[in-house]
Amino acid sequence: MNMYTFPMQRRFGEPEHGHKPAPTPTARVAVAVVALGVLLFVAALAGAPLGRTWFGPMASFVLAGGGAIALIRMRYRNTTPGIKHNGVFFSGATSRGALAWGLGILFTGFYVMLYWFPAPLVGAIRLVDPVSYALAGHAANRWFLYGFLYTVAMIVFGTRMFYKYRHNRYERIRTASVIVFQLGFAFLIPHILERLNEPEFYFTYFWPLKPDYLFPSGVHWLTSSSGHLGAFLVGWGAIMTFVATPVLTYFLGKRWYCSWVCGCGGLAETLGDSWRQLSDKSLGSWKVERWMIHTVLILIVTLTALLWFNDAHAGLVFGSFTRALRRWYGFFIGMIFSGVAGVGFYPLLGSRVWCRFACPQAAILGLFQRFFSRFRITVNGGQCMSCGNCSTYCEMGIDVRSYAQRGENIVRASCVGCGVCSAVCPRGVLKLENGPVSNRFPGADAPVGAFLQSLGLRKRKHGGGAYWS
Amino acid sequence: MHVAIIGNGITGISAAIRLRKRRPGWDITVISGESEYHFSRPALMYIFMGHLRFEDTLPFDKKFFKHQRIDLMQAWVTKIDTENKMLVFDGQTQPLGYDKLLIATGSEPNKFGWPGQDLRGVQSLYSLQDLDLLYRNVRGAQHAVVVGGGLIGIEFAEMLHARDIGVTFLVRETAFWNVIIPDEEACMINRIIEEEGLGLVLETELDHIVDGGDGRVSAVRTNSGETIACQVVGLTTGVHPNTHLAKTSGVPTGRGILVDRSLRTSIDDVYAAGDCAEMVTGEERNLIQQVWYTGRGQGLAVADAMAGDEVRYDPGIWFNSAKFLDLEYQVYGTVPRTGAAPPGHTSLFWMHPDGRHSLRIVHNNGTVVGFNLFGIRYRHEVCERWIREKRSVDYVLAHLAEANFDPEFYGRYEVEITAAMKRQVA
Numbered sequence: 068m069n070m071y072t073f074p075m076q077r078r079f080g081e082p083e084h085g086h087k088p089a090p091t092p093t094a095r096v097a098v099a100v101v102a103l104g105v106l107l108f109v110a111a112l113a114g115a116p117l118g119r120t121w122f123g124p125m126a127s128f129v130l131a132g133g134g135a136i137a138l139i140r141m142r143y144r145n146t147t148p149g150i151k152h153n154g155v156f157f158s159g160a161t162s163r164g165a166l167a168w169g170l171g172i173l174f175t176g177f178y179v180m181l182y183w184f185p186a187p188l189v190g191a192i193r194l195v196d197p198v199s200y201a202l203a204g205h206a207a208n209r210w211f212l213y214g215f216l217y218t219v220a221m222i223v224f225g226t227r228m229f230y231k232y233r234h235n236r237y238e239r240i241r242t243a244s245v246i247v248f249q250l251g252f253a254f255l256i257p258h259i260l261e262r263l264n265e266p267e268f269y270f271t272y273f274w275p276l277k278p279d280y281l282f283p284s285g286v287h288w289l290t291s292s293s294g295h296l297g298a299f300l301v302g303w304g305a306i307m308t309f310v311a312t313p314v315l316t317y318f319l320g321k322r323w324y325c326s327w328v329c330g331c332g333g334l335a336e337t338l339g340d341s342w343r344q345l346s347d348k349s350l351g352s353w354k355v356e357r358w359m360i361h362t363v364l365i366l367i368v369t370l371t372a373l374l375w376f377n378d379a380h381a382g383l384v385f386g387s388f389t390r391a392l393r394r395w396y397g398f399f400i401g402m403i404f405s406g407v408a409g410v411g412f413y414p415l416l417g418s419r420v421w422c423r424f425a426c427p428q429a430a431i432l433g434l435f436q437r438f439f440s441r442f443r444i445t446v447n448g449g450q451c452m453s454c455g456n457c458s459t460y461c462e463m464g465i466d467v468r469s470y471a472q473r474g475e476n477i478v479r480a481s482c483v484g485c486g487v488c489s490a491v492c493p494r495g496v497l498k499l500e501n502g503p504v505s506n507r508f509p510g511a512d513a514p515v516g517a518f519l520q521s522l523g524l525r526k527r528k529h530g531g532g533a534y535w536s
Numbered sequence: 537m538h539v540a541i542i543g544n545g546i547t548g549i550s551a552a553i554r555l556r557k558r559r560p561g562w563d564i565t566v567i568s569g570e571s572e573y574h575f576s577r578p579a580l581m582y583i584f585m586g587h588l589r590f591e592d593t594l595p596f597d598k599k600f601f602k603h604q605r606i607d608l609m610q611a612w613v614t615k616i617d618t619e620n621k622m623l624v625f626d627g628q629t630q631p632l633g634y635d636k637l638l639i640a641t642g643s644e645p646n647k648f649g650w651p652g653q654d655l656r657g658v659q660s661l662y663s664l665q666d667l668d669l670l671y672r673n674v675r676g677a678q679h680a681v682v683v684g685g686g687l688i689g690i691e692f693a694e695m696l697h698a699r700d701i702g703v704t705f706l707v708r709e710t711a712f713w714n715v716i717i718p719d720e721e722a723c724m725i726n727r728i729i730e731e732e733g734l735g736l737v738l739e740t741e742l743d744h745i746v747d748g749g750d751g752r753v754s755a756v757r758t759n760s761g762e763t764i765a766c767q768v769v770g771l772t773t774g775v776h777p778n779t780h781l782a783k784t785s786g787v788p789t790g791r792g793i794l795v796d797r798s799l800r801t802s803i804d805d806v807y808a809a810g811d812c813a814e815m816v817t818g819e820e821r822n823l824i825q826q827v828w829y830t831g832r833g834q835g836l837a838v839a840d841a842m843a844g845d846e847v848r849y850d851p852g853i854w855f856n857s858a859k860f861l862d863l864e865y866q867v868y869g870t871v872p873r874t875g876a877a878p879p880g881h882t883s884l885f886w887m888h889p890d891g892r893h894s895l896r897i898v899h900n901n902g903t904v905v906g907f908n909l910f911g912i913r914y915r916h917e918v919c920e921r922w923i924r925e926k927r928s929v930d931y932v933l934a935h936l937a938e939a940n941f942d943p944e945f946y947g948r949y950e951v952e953i954t955a956a957m958k959r960q961v962a
Binding site: 147149152154235349350447450453455456458486489490493494495 | 546597859942
């Protein structure tokens with residue numbers, strides 16, 4: 068008998084090319100419709116004045132989005148309801164092939180233009196002018212274009228989630244939730260507020276993900292520009308940060324925000340879903356994650372404190388240092404990390420790079436989730452047979468299997484509660500649930516002690532995995 | 537002390553990990569010819585379908601074994617010299633001495649001597665090598681015949697179906713897998729198979745496999761005289777303990793490698809566990825267990841025995857799970873097939889009108905002994921506890937919701953189930 072040595076060729080057993088059946092005539096029509104929509108968008112970019120009437124944006128986005136939805140429907144229509152990950156690792160688009168690199172460059176390039184070189188986007192901005200006039204009452208700018216594209220992407224690829232998970236109510240409800248929060252609270256309402264001459268305020272973002280809302284400048288801007296409403300908005304942000312975050316996370320886990328409300332999470336869960344298997348599962352990447360995300364948290368806390376200190380002392384003490392820190396934080400964390408790398412690298416590094424490595428909101432929610440929450444992923448006795456679907460499809464790079472095969476609950480700061488590990492498990496081993504804190508993880512009865520252990524300040528007691536120890 | 541373990545499946549690896557914990561100073565070597573690293577055998581299908589890469593199916597990364605000081609050796613053992621406590625290998629590999637030896641060679645697929653069973657394109661599905669063979673065998677294939685209705689058969693069929701290869705199932709029984717599960721559930725699986733577009737031919741057996749003239753299969757002939765053209769034949773008619781090595785080395789075997797309750801063979805310092813072992817229990821029938829979970833349980837038990845404990849392997853309350861295409865299956869406790877219930881055993885059965893969710897509660901004169909679930913997940917810990925505590929049907933029906941393990945927001949059926957089952961009791 069022959070023997071295998073490890074590692075084997077990267078795509079062990081990939082079928083020969085030409086395996087896929089030829090597209091049907093309807094699929095060809097749908098592809099043509101998408102291409103036409105994209106063509107109109109490109110024509111607008113090239114300067115065609117398509118945004119003077121509603122016709123331009125309607126034709127472009129409805130054709131591209133509608134065609135894409137039709138293709139998605141055809142993809143899933145002839146399958147029975149269930150997990151259909153056939154060929155994920157055989158397709159270059161979803162396993163870091165040429166197509167994935169191309170998309171990565173396209174996404175990254177878009178963010179670079181958006182932030183620093185918007186000139187080539189002017190045509191596209193004009194294309195969405197009618198939408199902007201209707202909502203906000205003024206011409207579109209690049210941020211309006213961005214929000215519009217973002218929302219359209221979430222709706223189109225959210226539809227994909229509805230088809231893909233039509234057997235799974237948790238996924239369907241969660242997807243509906245992120246779409247509603249994005250469309251309503253992160254797109255329509257802020258622009259309608261603008262139209263009413265009120266601040267363009269995003270109810271679903273707050274400090275520290277949207278630090279400005281608790282920076283002195285932000286607070287002054289909100290309170291001075293719109294009186295009572297402004298005071299309400301400042302109060303709203305503060306309540307979300309200081310009350311909702313700990314209370315909701317205690318009862319539901321960080322998922323209430325990260326995979327049900329947040330727009331960044333929403334895009335990752337819709338547009339990014341195809342690339343969730345690309346997250347790095349190694350212990351090394353977990354270590355990098357913990358250092359990076361908590362460093363960002365310390366940075367933003369320090370920066371906020373300094374800004375308020377300066378505000379109280381008229382900027383006389385750390386004024387220039389704080390201004391520089393704020394600029395650098397905005398540049399590296401706000402632009403490079405959350406945009407260029409966070410979304411740009413979806414097709415190469417998976418959909419949650421930003422959320423996992425650098426989001427300060429996720430860091431805070433994660434600390435609560437790890438030590439003061441009722442949320443956990445329960446492992447069903449000894450039913451795990453270590454196949455690896457859960458770990459592979461975890462977008463946060465959690466090695467879920469390493470817990471499941473020991474019969475140990477999964478209580479991890481980074482878990483956003485997307486529920487996909489539970490969905491892909493062929494043995495029904497995993498369940499996201501909220502329950503008594505006392506039996507969540509070994510040492511759960513003393514969360515402060517567990518926290519100190521995690522910092523290495525107290526010796527770790529080894530908890531019993533029922534099936535190995 | 538040097539412990540050698542032949543076989544790096546779930547049994548061998550469970551034993552190695554447990555033994556490392558128990559005996560930090562001992563040397564442990566795990567030997568396998570199949571693959572250098574332990575992989576999840578049930579996950580082979582997902583590699584073929586493109587859900588996972590091979591490396592994703594490794595339950596422990598490479599560093600783990602280094603860190604645990606478990607030496608891995610890739611070689612085929614050809615003979616155990618039990619006199620001199622030496623292992624002899626195929627090829628250039630030097631012999632290896634041992635102080636204690638665990639044989640965990642697993643099982644191998646049944647073949648019943650069908651004419652043509654060695655033609656190209658005809659294969660079973662057990663090892664990594666079989667998977668590799670399948671990649672070659674499906675090249676250009678349009679249609680396949682899968683012989684035998686069991687867990688590996690349905691996996692084989694799903695794998696081929698995922699590559700757009702037509703599949704015909706030849707099943708001896710009147711319904712899929714009803715040698716193990718009750719008829720109602722077996723009929724559910726029949727329907728699921730047909731809905732998926734697979735051809736299911738019941739009450740039919742393989743007569744012979746037809747050579748296309750080039751040494752490759754071109755068709756199969758059934759015992760009803762029908763000829764089905766195909767380029768691939770999957771033989772999935774069960775497995776039996778792999779005893780080749782034990783036999784050539786003089787380790788006593790029956791159907792499997794004979795061991796006592798401590799998983800010891802009759803030869804000093806030689807143990808056997810997992811699929812390959814046949815435990816002499818002193819009861820009517822010897823114990824041969826061949827699923828993932830029992831492999832793990834026996835591996836852990838044999839490690840304790842090798843460490844010097846007085847071990848009496850207790851199979852515990854049975855459980856298992858599987859997935860038939862999209863249909864999930866779980867079983868806890870005793871669930872006899874139709875017509876095989878021991879005296880006093882009756883079952884209560886509920887099925888959702890959609891035919892995709894069902895629950896069977898088996899009881900012995902009112903005491904619950906087993907649960908059979910399709911399309912619903914139940915908690916292992918709760919079902920096991922109820923069976924151990926000999927709970928009554930009334931108690932279980934009143935507390936049914938505690939056992940549910942379905943994801944949040946899923947439909948809950950406790951009300952319908954309880955009503956239906958209470959009617960059946962009355």
